[in-house]
Amino acid sequence: MKIIIHRGAEELGGNCIELVSGESRLLLDYGAPPRTDGAEAAPEAAILNIPGLYEKATPPISGLIISHTHQDHYGALLARPINPGVKVFMTEIMEDTIRVTTKMRRDAQPLKANIHYFRKGHKFIAGRFVITPYLMEHTAAESFAFLIESDGKRVIYTGDYREHGNKAAAFKQFLAVKAGPIDALITEGNQAGIEKGPGELEVIAHVEDKIKGRNGALYVMCAGQDIGLLTSLAYLAKNTRRYLVVDGYVALLLERLKALALKQGVELKSPGLHTEYLRIIRNEATQRVYQLSEYAETFSRMRPQMFGWDWIRANLGRLIIPVRANTHLWVKDQINDLRGATLLYSAWESYAEEDGMAETLEWFKTRGLTDVPTPSTGHAYFSTIRKLIENKKPRCIIPVNTEHPEKFTAAFGKRVRLPKNGEEIEI
Template identity: 25%
Template sequence: MNLIIHRGTHEIGGTCVEIATDETRISIDLGMPLSDPRDKAKKLKNFSLIGKTVPQLIGEGVLPKVSGLYWGVGKEKPVDAVFLSHPHQDHYGLFKYILKDIRIFLGEDTDKMLQAAEIFQGDRIGEHDDKVLLRDREPVSIGDIKVTPYLVDHSAYGAMAFLVEAEGKKVFYSGDFRGHGRKKSLFEKLLNDPPAGINVLMMEGTMMGRQQEDTWTEDELELEIANEARAHEGMKLFICSGQNVDRLVTFYRAAKRSDSVFVLDLYAANVLHELGRKSLPIPTNGFKDVKVLFTHHFMKRLSMYNMKNWYERWRPYEISPSALQRAGKKAFVMFRDSTTHEFEKTGIPKDSVLFYSMWSQYALEPSFEKTRAFLERHNIAFKELHTSGHAVLGDLKRFASAMDPETIVPIHTEYPDDYREHFGNKVHCLKDGENYSL
């Protein structure tokens, strides 16, 4: 068996892995890098991919060199299958360049998240008609390679790790995971009953350089938010990813503790609805203290996609601007920069606060300027309350020791050289594109 990490041995984001036998070749994830491959200090967002050909993007290092993966590069033997671990841009962001007839394997929930992301955010993963939906611990075979998905705890709902078996060898790809979220039982389950005889463990290490970051559990975060809410008389706005289901639940529970109405936007409401779990806080599941805010921006998008039913279904639970104004200080409301207009129409009570619940670096980007200006205009306090989607060092150690592989290969980390100090001599650092035989 041959293993190549095309990208991800020395960076977070842009992950792409290839695993091959003599007969079969699969790849896992094909993410958008977070930094410019030509100058790692620069953000990739500063330059556009629009109008560039696949050979140009390969030349610039944006697309990793994987033969037979992309359209527009002539005749190469195609990859037999592509796997996606979870719906985060840094794992699927370049899928639109994948040959259309390659079979894509992804979790059911990941598929639903991607559909919503396309409609609401315009994030396209391209047209892949040949999709197979994976279920937890149900293996699939591609030629002589067997892949078993494992649901994991991560900030993307339905995220999976993959066990890849072929030619008598076993490789485990951790994907992104943590042990302190609302699905930490998945983490414990894997620790209690790990697959035996793993030869290589590719383990993410996002938090290796961020040991100082706060890592509350979602329950602790919920209490912090409820506490902070008590300190502000006005409306409670919050920003988090519409796909971060754990966090939406955390905000809902904090709102309940504060005796407030919980207001979702159309994106988040539809994500929770599509997942089809009765426990999720949406009005159609009988949660009477949850309302939906209709905003011009999202209604326009839904009309454009002929998806009017995605707002019509919420009509009975819509919160009008006047109702929101009445709720005022007793409201937890999801905020986006595309909704400043609606909030300004409603009016913002004195001593309002915005809870920012994403990675702190995103708030430093130029795209956050519009929100900052809005906060300043209305004298709204800014309070960062977040916890990571990635495992802390202690949990990485527990994970590595339970999986007990022959070799640990660092991935999705900026600090691969620190692995040896924490995980011992088993650690083997690869370079991007290096061939590793086992």
């Protein structure tokens, strides 16, 4: 089997990895590359010139598998419709999350692809590859690692993962999988520079102690589809007698995710329209959901929890406000008063997974709130990566999305391969 990392070997994100077995070709992820200048990159900049992706080729691409719905793992799919002959594999929840997210922007291109669903733990086939998806703990609505088998070779691709959020059980279950001898492990290493850090629940408990009895809004950097953190914030709201304030987009995602999970027999503990201390603001995103007639039924159920700006201003001291891209626009227009407020954000994240979040954080940082940078991240600490490698014992380790390849070579020596983008590795 051959492995070619088209993008992601030398940068954080923008992943696209090709596996070749005989006449079969499989792609893993098709992410938009990270932005380097802070400006929004043109969507076309994400397009890779891989034979078969946009036109017919011999041999054809047997499948493209998406690990999770962060821009840096699927964003290039939106740049230009790919060849409909290529099967694109993702879960139903992932497709729905992408559809809701793209509809929020009037100018965004809808996802056009020949989509096939996979389900966690259920093997599926693409060309000569047999693929088993495993649910991982990460900050997307759903995130998967894959065991890929062909011609007696076995490769694991981790996607993005960690073990310290509130779905930590997923990582434990992945360790428990008896996958057989692994020829190559392709692992993310976004935060490999950090040996170990606290869990998200510890961070939230610390914040709870800090804000108990305090009268002031709590702003928390939290992407719209970071369901794990939204769930933690809902508990924090309950424990500190506060309200969790979201917009129509987040409320819609939460509701749809719950409904889709329930369809598969899983009852999620995430907040939703049933959560009594959830409040929905009437901002532009909420207005946009109102315009989308396909969500009219959900929107009508949102109405009882929608409160006007007067209510928001009168109850400011008791609000927990997840901050996502462009939150500062309505905060500036409708609240403006940031006295006594606290800003919670990760000191280690680049917030590149949702366009505009980094800029929003900068705005908040210069407004004199009490800053609480926390040691927290959506990615695996090096201790977690080490645990996975010691557990799966791969013959060869290929880190992607990392600025710390030296951590890998220092820990695992010659087993580590550090290819350049486009270089072929034979395993």
